[in-house]
Amino acid sequence: MKKLYIFVLVLLSWNLQGQGLPGLGAGTTPNNKPILHGKSWVAITGKPLGASAGATIFNQGGNAVDAACAMIAATSTMWDVLSWGGETQALIYNPHTKKVIAINALGYAPTGATVDFYKSQGMDYPPQYGPLAATTPGTPGGIMTMLAEYGTMSLEQILKPSMDLAKGYPLEAQTANAMEAQKARIKQWPYSKKIFLPHLGEEREAPEVGEIFVQEDLYETLSKLVEAEKNALAEGKSRKEAIYAAYDRFYKGDIAKEIVRGTREQGGLFTESDLANWKVKIEEPLHVNYKGIDVYKLQEWTQGPALLQSLNILENFDLKSMGYNSANYIHTLYQAMSLAFADRDFYYGDPAFVDSPMEGLLSKEYAKERAKLIKEINDPKIGPGDPYPFQGGTNPYSDILNQNKEALASLPADQLNSSLDPAFIEAFQSGTTSVETADAEGWVVSVTPSGGWIPAVVAGNTGVGLSQRMQSFVLDENLNPYNLPEPGKRPRVTLTPSLALKDGKPMLAFAVQGGDSQDQNLLQLFLNMVEFGMDVQEATEAANINSYQMQSSFGNHEVRPGAIVLRKDTPAWVNKELVDRGYQIELWNKTSGPLNAIWFDWKHGSFWGGSSDYGDDYGIAW
Template sequence: MKKVLLLFTCLISWNLYGQGLPGLGSGSTPNNKPILHGKNWVAITGKPLGATAGAAIFQQGGNAVDAACAMIAATSTMWDVLSWGGETQALIYHPIEKKVIAINALGYAPTGATVDFFKSQGMDYPPQYGPLAATTPGTPGGIMTMLAEYGTMSLEQILAPSMELAKGYPLEAQTANAMEAQKERIKQWPYSKKIFLPHLGEEREAPVAGEIFVQEDLYQTLSKLIEAEREALAEGKTREEAIYAAYDRFYKGDIAKEIVRGTREQGGLFTEEDLANWKVKIEEPSHVNYKGIDVYKLQEWTQGPALLQSLNILENFDLKSMGYNSANYINTVYQAMSLAFADRDFYYGDPAFVDSPMEGLLSKEYAKERAKLIGDVNDPKIGPGDPYPFQEGTNPYLDILKSNQEAMAALSPEDINQSLDDQFITDFLSGTTTVEAADAEGWVVSVTPSGGWIPAVVAGNTGVGLSQRMQSFVIDEKLNPYNLPEPGKRPRVTLTPSLALKDGKPFLSFAVQGGDSQDQNLLQYFLNVVEFGMDVQEASEAANFNSYQMQSSFGDHEIRPGAIVLRKDTPDWVTKNLSKRGYSIELWNKTSGPINAIWFDWKHGSFWGGSSDYGDDYGIAW
């Protein structure tokens, strides 16, 4: 044990050594944070202890899927804007089959969650918080399915770091302060109050940074999963069968019963059948080719295809000649995103329930038509297009589409020039975390797990914090007829890992936290690498911009047409030029959530890892 701890200390020391010293970056400006160089493996996620969990699994001989599962489990236990009742979305490169596989472990709407139900409650949207905001838990099933199908280790090995964390670990300031800031809402829910507010009645009721945070109920829940696995192995079951025995105990056994009891006690809609009938889906990803690079995203139950649409549109422009973050470049990319996200807002939904026109939306011909709408000045009234003619079909919602387009065209100057108030920004950028892992055998995993962030409703005595993802549905079909709540239906979410292949081999694995801004930041990250030759760390630290000319997927689903956020070091001549083009500009110190990525150096047989230079995100390589 001492040798392992010493190794981690050395790894972390080597990774931190020389931060900020000249010459560490490959570009003309040194990176603030060093590149992670590895020959055998790379593990990156949203918390340092989470990355250590992944490194521990690699050191025990696990592959990238094993390590990714351990990191998801650890960050869920640490409430890194997710918990065990949230959702997990992943892209996995399978080196034997030489293909990208999509993991859909998003929970669905419970029994009774209908448009009429939410309207009867006087709601314009499903709520942001509380038991009615919860979809069924997806992360436990996602971890166990990925591990059983593509990993090599036991669930007990994978959960060992999480169980140690649940016994008690020193809490980070970010999480401790979130508990204190949200304590009035937390007090509504008895099981949440028991965990998050151990100092009730004192001036500060949440833990302080560095305090040992104990989660006994969660520890017992994880112990039950290990117990189910052990019993199955003792009966002669295979590794995979034993993991699925634990899966069944969570979704069909005593754990499920307590989740349902505790959720319904607090006003939720879950039934035992809801949990028993939910399944992880292993799917084909969506993808397009951008200048010889195959870019993969999850299907239209996420916003991922909007990045692919943006790339198709931008392929019609010479971005490199415009120059990185020039006024022409920003104007072009901003409008391409506006076009793609207008389509996202209207057409995307759960393909198990609706038939979104993805063939048309992702066609190069449709992209060319959309590209013609990009002008020298911003158009804040851009609305969804009609992709059906590009797949030889007829739009079944032409009347609603026309109404939507007319509503955008009728926007007043006051609508366009609204400020970015704090609540809108908080909703728009609602976070997730990311997990990136790769190994020498060729396995690559990119994940954006989320849901069950603080303040979360904890489901009875399980220690499991429930998702808040129901809020991503709409209940007005004029906004999106494809994304209306129904029992068993998954909401269209913002969560969006990314993988890119070049010459049939992994090229770039990348993901970011940040709600609706995710695919904006990832699009710019990809272009930074492909068009402007940045390395993985330079691209993570580079200035980018955020558009708010799209519906927020959270809260009241608001939109801020024409609004753009630039980093404060943007030159004056660029901001003045964009202002003349009709943009409402704000300048911020940081313009994206933390971006984590792995680039594959096939010439030298090594990995390059990049991790944002702010926030708690961290990586380890060997």
């Protein structure tokens, strides 16, 4: 009898933990991937070779910023759903100042990129692909600024792993097959075709899986950056000045000239002034406090504040008592996100050009009013609120807001499309990668670099793939009057690294790839740990929900009200209750998204790294 009793208790413990709840012997149930325990450093990113690049830099004495820069460079070289002409967004915790720093290395709209221009081309939105989808390159400037300001190593040192990769590395399946799948589009652009399709005329024109993939033009471009740094050092310049000399060669020198020439040859709008005038911005991040934890996100040129708004709304509910992924919890989470993302879709934009009402949007009082709108069933017609009274102002777009509200209210239910076709999902979850690093000195870095994914237009003979981020603008002010394209303006993007501090010390660094689903998955990872007691690896692997009741930031910016993705092991009674509450459910094997996170164990002075089992994401710690 005693053995049977113990067996039942073990089964109960296993079942509770399998549902993401703390059970008997919490933390002992094996995850699909192990926790990364480290005392000196941890490096996690989208590909194993990218993590190896970070480990190499750490083993050479670099800090977390040095390692993050090397990892961004490596993953850009590997086309891990980004390339060198993309964009880099980062949050950095500086242990000396005890402050969180925001890095804005998002490119901007080039000369001539206006609403009227795109409409004159017969477009309802800027294109998803091609030279007219490109913002100016941001990733090189982001890497060099982070390294110069907060790193310790030379540019040559942190570029060595990526230069080795550019000389040739065995191509993994995801990237090789993406090249083959997109070859019809790639053939439109001569410099892309030269790189991605080395077997033209054969049945498979892209590289095979495992084939050594060589990028000679990119290697030459990176060599020029190293050469500029070396020349500056030889002239007696400091480490920092030498890195910025390489920065100037990219944005003002011969590299810039070739990027502009090659882009314009293929129909793009770049000018040399566009590249020369672009600058990386070092900014103050936004943050809210959730139950004693300060959560930091980038400003409203990203979707990051939507996570902060969601936390403010959810603070008005007892989530823990609902139970992890119960029907009531899922419904409350879905509604809170719908309210926050409705505000994102209407109000967020580049603060250098527009004055978004962030004080009101992030106020606790506004969140309480939004929380009152949550009903027992899904509201497919949730729209943006009016945050201006909560910051003592008057909404300059109240007419548009009211018109949209009236139009949505009068829309018949059968015209609210909640189906999830593959093309919509692919656009909605367009990829990026993430980079998370931390070291024993106290530096912490969370990055979501992106842009220039396959199929990318390559800018002339530079090997630099251009961003497709212009598609995140809209051309109709009724959708978002704050996010209309203008030369020099940054589009509102999905890219959204995260940091959380408790008692003034880092608690969690976390990021994920996946387009508009990013802050959904990040919100749930955070709540998994804070509300439901999961460790960092359990939280990255746990079943998440994905909502599509928000404007896609890609393609035609469509919405799928009530559409929800759940993991296949969600209990049938939960599914039934959600259907009764007005949701259209789709079941997937994995829903966690490729989450990467570092949790700080201050009691024992160590790091716990988590990397979900969703994709190729990988980490190394020591």
